[in-house]
Amino acid sequence: MYSNKVQDFGTPARPAAKSVALQIDGQPVTVPAGTSVLRAAALAGVNIPKLCATDSLEAFGSCRLCLVEVEGRRGFPASCTTHCEPGMKVRTQSRKLADLRRGVMELYISDHPLDCLTCPANGNCELQDMAGVTGLREVRYGYAGENHLAAPKDESNPYFTFDPTKCIVCSRCVRACDEIQGTFALTVQGRGFGSTIAAGPTNFLDSECVSCGACVQACPTSTLMEKSIVDQGQPDHAVDTTCAYCGVGCAFRAEMKGSEVVRMVPHKDGKANHGHSCIKGRFAWGYATHPDRVNTPMIRSKITDPWREVSWDEAIAYAASEIKRIQARYGKDSVGGITSSRCTNEETYLVQKLVRAGFGNNNVDTCARVCHSPTGYGLKTTLGESAGTQDFDSVEHTDCMIVIGANPTDGHPVFASRMKQRLRAGATLIVIDPRRIDLVRTPHVAADFHLPLKPGTNVAVLNAMAHVIVTEGLAREGYVRERCEVDQYEKWKTFIASPKNSPEALEAECGVPAASLRGAARLFAKAGNGAIYYGLGVTEHSQGSTTVMAIANLAMVTGNIGRPGVGVNPLRGQNNVQGSCDMGSFPHELPGYRHVGDAGVRELFATTWGVPIQDEPGLRIPNMFDAAIDGSFKGLYVQGEDIAQSDPDTKHVQKALESLECLIVQDIFLCETAKYAHVLLPGSSFLEKDGTFTNAERRISRVRKVMPPLAGMADWEVTVALSRALGYPMHYDHPSQVMDEIALLTPTFTGVSYDKIDRLGSIQWPCNDAAPDGTPVMHEQEFVRGKGRFVVTEYVATPERTTRKFPLILTTGRILSQYNVGAQTRRTENKVWHDADVLEIHPHDAEQRGITHGEMVSLQSRKGETTLRAVVTERMQPGVVYTTFHHPESGVNVVTTENSDWATNCPEYKVTAVQVVAHAKKSEWQRGFDSFASQQEGLLPKTAVRGDVR
Amino acid sequence: MDGKKLVKMANDIAAFFAAEPEPKVALEGIAGHIKKFWAPRMRRELLALLDAGGDGMAPAVREALAAHRRLLQPATR
Incomplete structure (x- = not known):
């Protein structure tokens, strides 16, 4: 539950x-x-006793503790x-009310263990x-009477316990699962005294439970309790x-004991999540410690040399x-840098500043290159700004939503719960996705159209x-003629x-029946x-x-643009994709999406930074790889990104990294990229530094340091130190000063400051004189x-075509x-749910190849081959297979190609x-991966022996 | 840089602008996009590939590069 220091108003607000x-x-x-x-x-400051009520859930009226008297009415409502x-x-x-309430409590306590002093909720x-x-x-x-005090605990979930001896069957957990999360995994089974909470037929781990923590949050006792609290006590x-x-x-809220996190609790006043969470944010934070x-800087001359631990x-x-x-x-342009969407705005700003001002070129790019760079281009071209148009709360006003190329229940689970709430309330849904994602049919939600293209x-x-x-005359001509360029519209x-664009003409190409296309369009x-x-099912094409x-x-x-309930909403993959793009991480743009070719903008930055800015775009990440291989690009500073695992055509990436004379990696782990590095600078987790993240709705929120950096320096301090050593000193004592500089130089951030974020909780840019409190x-x-x-x-078909040799399409x-x-979640108990990437394949395709559920299969493309375990499922359409890229040894990107937007x-x-082939052993690449990983493990200092360098 | 890849990238850009009904606008679009987003060394090499015969280049790319060579030619550093 929330700390009892957080006020609970009992029932939700009613605007x-x-x-x-x-x-x-x-x-x-x-x-x-x-x-x-x-x-x-x-x-009004009057706290009526309550147990089954909490302000995140609709009233239930079961505990009979919040009884009152109302003048002129009978009874005790x-x-x-x-x-x-x-x-x-x-x-x-x-x-009388006191007697009634005491009587209720007496009944509850008569079947409750009297172990308060040793109870984790004490x-x-x-x-x-x-x-x-x-x-x-x-x-x-x-x-002495019949009771539940001998009921066994369910310890199956790695993050929380279910202790039925403490349960008062208030249904808060069941209702949280239903109303907030929308999974409907829990129920009250039995009747009367025999009523108990049940998560499926066996236990929580084997149930439909998605471990979002909503039930744990809602529990008023220690029935559902975080194991970290059981182990460590209250914060x-x-x-x-x-x-x-x-x-x-x-x-x-990071709940702490000294500088140790004991629990992460979703903030009730959080404007993006309104008190909800998912398994990752709520529980999977143990990777931080x-x-x-990696807590000591290391250097080496060649990647075959042993690492040497050195001082900062x-x-x-x-x-x-x-x-x-x-x-x-090799020249000024022979080096570059990569910023990370996992890092703060201030950190990405500093890295691009280091490259542009310290290195003296524009060879800076960001991992958004491989995810949402098309969003930046496409929305800037059509609407004028490289960002989504709405806030998340907008969905409350939506009548029909299209979800295309996104799987929110997996990728953006907290917002998916908001979507499901709206869908249960009557909004209609069109899912455009090759797979039958969960949103197509989930409890009390069914898509009106699923277009399995x-x-x-x-x-x-x-x-x-x-x-x-x-x-069919369904265009909003009035809106278009008032709001849009008419000549372009006519064209x-x-x-x-x-x-040629009719559904009938395109149905064979896209695989969706014309009638469905027409129906969805009309809806x-x-x-x-x-x-x-x-999501990325749109951009990564x-x-x-x-x-x-x-x-x-x-x-x-x-x-459908320009008011609540509508809009174009890119669901960003990583925490700070929007922010890293905003901060000028692309090689052609300075912060605020202003092209380096604009002399006025360059002058603004040159004046503030004290150095001239190049007027030409720098290299993008894939260009950096190509230039590295051709010998014209020799040095790279990578902060917080694992390009060796995440970028496509792995063998090409590896070759590029091997071609560098100096690869500087700043990361919290010895990631795949770090194995090719010459300098390893320990990174700091989000718990160890101050800064801001900007989410998918342009919301700038504070990241606050709750513990000192394990390696002694926060990421922003490392970039500043590197810049100083390069002869371009930056003068900041705190990330707030970096944000002040961003605000000074970026029109959409003019009104942003740490003080204002603290005051408002968070701010959605643009935030300036025209919109001092931000722009939802x-x-x-x-x-x-x-x-x-x-x-x-x-429509231009992808050059990647199926052939007799490669007859299936892989999507990831x-x-x-x-x-x-x-890198983070594999180092948490989340591996209980997913300890290896698997290949999903339709039963028809599996049968044709003699593949059985659970066997190892070879996944082959013209670029390479890897081996995965097959999962035979009708979630896939025939002809399409699917996998994830969470585990480096899977080598999924060995198979993906050089094709790009x-x-x-x-x-x-x-x-x-x-092609997928049955009965496979490890591929040649995987054997090489094992050998290289083993070699790199052997090159680590003896003092840095780790359990798992993968 | 990988010449084949540069040509493929340029051809992909041309494929997008192929839908533009006015040829002049399409060529401006191709050249403008390359100027805006490609690093000078990439443009320099693409122009060199054109001068070497433009093997594999889509006709629209050839035309765009020829028509807007001054725009695309990087300043010598």
Whole structure:
């Protein structure tokens, strides 16, 4: 549960235009209509005893503890289920009420172990509090009768225990699973005294439970209790911070004992998550103190040399001397840097500043290159800003949502729960995805249309839908003519209305029946508020940017931009994808998405930074690899990214890294990239530094240091030290000063400061004089670029085609329990759910190849081969196989190709022609991987022996 | 740099602009995109590949490079 120091108002807030005035204990109170008496009392500072009520859940009225008296009414209504009414006079305390409440508590305690002093919830237990509040002094029934005190604990979940002896069957856990998370994994089984909470037929681990923690959060006793609290006891203080996993950017309270985290609790006031969490943010934080952490800087001349542990000063000096040496020998442009979406805004800003001002070139790129760079290009071109248009709360107003190329229940689980809440309330849903993702059919949610397209045909599907809208007269012509460039619209309209874009013409290409395409288009166009949510299944294609623009076209032609409930919403993969892009991490753009070719912008930065800025774009990541192989690019500084595992065509990446004369890796672990490094600078986890992350809704939130950096320096300090050693000193005492500089130089951040973030909780940019408190919904009056621009989006098939040799299409993605390259989550108990990447294959394709469920199979493409365990499932469509990339030894990217988005070079991870062969042993690449990993392990200093260098 | 890859990248850009009904706008689009996003060494090499016969280059890429050579030619450093 939340710390009992966090106020709980008992029932949720009811935003309403009308208010109601009443009296509670003689005190006048005015609240929004629909507010419960329990909440109204809490708002007035009157805390009515309660157990089954909590303000994250709808009222249930079962515990009978929150009873009140209402003047002129008979009986003792439960205040949680009683709405405030005008003139109502409520009495919360009387002798009779006290007797009733004490009687209820007496019954509860008669079947509850009296072990408060040794209970993990001691000091933070609502049942204990209520026993005190109601003045319970004795249990007249004794404890000898029938009870639940011998019920066995369920310890199956690695993160929390279920102790039924402590359970009061208040149903808060069941309701949290239903109402908040939307998984419906828990139930009350049995009746009356025999009622117990059940998670499926066996235990929590084997149930549908997704370990989001909502039930643990809701439990008023120690029935559902974090094992970290069982082991370590209750926290002594808490620090507000932001999750470092996905782009939802959940607000958390890091609950601490000294400088040790004992629990991460989702923040009730978090504007992105509203008190909800997922398995990763809530529980998978143990990696931060894992023994594999690299805590001492290391250097070596060649990657076949043993690592030598050195001081920070020596490591920094060596790294700087190598950069200088390389630039002196090969030229200023022979080095570059890569920023990370896992790092803070301030850190990415400093790395790009180091490259542009310290290295003196624009060879800086970011991992968004391989995920959402097409979003930046596509939305900038059509709408004028490289960002999503809405806040997450916008979904509350959505009537129809399109989810295309995204799997929110796995990739963005907290927002997926919000989506499911809205869908259960009646919104309609169109899923465009080759796989039958969970959202297609999940408890009490079913997609109105699932368009299971062939991978690589997003543009065809979106064009077909737009064709229907235009040719059937469903376009919002008034909106378009007022808000968009009319000549471009006319050009696009002529293109899209062409018969070649009709559903009937494209159904064979995209694999979706024309009737479904027409039905989905009509549903979306006719819905009041239509919102489009998308992910990497849109961007990671040869037509990634085209697809983003087709999405923008679809939103504009239906009038679905510029108000709550609508919009174009990229779901960002990592925590700070938006921020790393905002901060000028792309080689052609300075912070705020301003091109380096703009002399005025360059002058602004040159004046502030004191050095000239190159006027030409630098190299993108794939260009860096090519230049490394051709010998013109020799030095690279990588902060917080594992390009050797995450980037496509692994053998090509490895060759590039081997070609470098100096690779400087800053990471918390000896990641795959670090095995090719010459300098290893220990990184700091999100718990060890101050800064900000910007989530998928442009929300800038504080990351707060709760423990000292394990290696002694925060990441931003390391970049500053490296810059100083290179002869370009930066002068910052704290990351807040970096943000002040960002605000000074970036028009959309002018009003942002740590003080303001602290005051408001978080800020959505643009935040400036025009929007001093930030901007939840963009493009309300006009588009950022003035008029919205329709772009002709011709469908161009990917060059990656199936052949007789490679007849299947591989598409890749991620799953709930693991995160990206898995460096963090593999070092947590999350491996219980996913300890290896597997290959999902349709039963028909499996049968044709003689593949049985669970056997090792060879996955082969024209680029390479690897071996995975097969999972035979009808989730896949015939002809398409799927896997994840969370485990380095899987070598999934050995198979993916060099194909990329035409505009941004974002790799085409989602379409690779492959063959799958039964009865496989480890591939040649995997054997080489094992050998290289073993060699690198042997090169570590003896003092740095680790349990798992993989 | 890998010449074949540069040509493929340029051809991919041209494939997008092929839908543009006005040829002049399409060529400006191709050249403008390359100028805006490609590092000078990549542009220099692409132009050298054109001068060497433009093997594998889509006709629209050849035309765009020829028509906008001054825009694309990096300044000598």
